[in-house]
Amino acid sequence: MKYWLMKSEPDAFSIDDLKNSPGGTAPWDGVRNYQARNFMREMSPGDLAFFYHSSCAQPGIVGIMEIIRRTYPDATAFNPADEHYDPKSRPDNPRWYMVDVRYKRALKRLITLSELKQHPELASMQLLRRGNRLSVMPVNMAEWRYILDLERA
């Protein structure tokens, strides 16, 4: 089993939006970055991911979700009316993919980006690397456990 971190702007799709989706499940669509896409392709059902709120007053980790379906073509790329439409992605040769995720739980408290930065144990996290802009990235097991311990602090 692998661990991940996935960003979403809460104004667009928040952890509560996921929780309130049918069955607590939703497709993670709209990813339009090759590196993020490639990470999604490494995901397997049963993997766990931190839900991260970005571009908001208090960016940080807000909850945990489970990957429940491996990547399949992102249909929003085929829809000219969709904001993530990409004419270069065609149904017979899809460029963009998505996974399905299921809400597991909210963290007991928000663990902010600024808090994460204060822990040398997390300094090598991909999230904290300079200029990081990836919306989907791996988290190693030591980092995952360390962050869950922070939740209780």
Place this chain on the structure above:
DNA sequence: GCCAACGTTGGC
């Protein structure tokens, strides 16, 4: 709204 950092595009 600003800006640093990075990805993408397209001319050559």
Place this chain on the structure above:
DNA sequence: GCCAACGTTGGC
């Protein structure tokens, strides 16, 4: 294949 211009991300 280089690289300048441009667009996007995302923290602040």
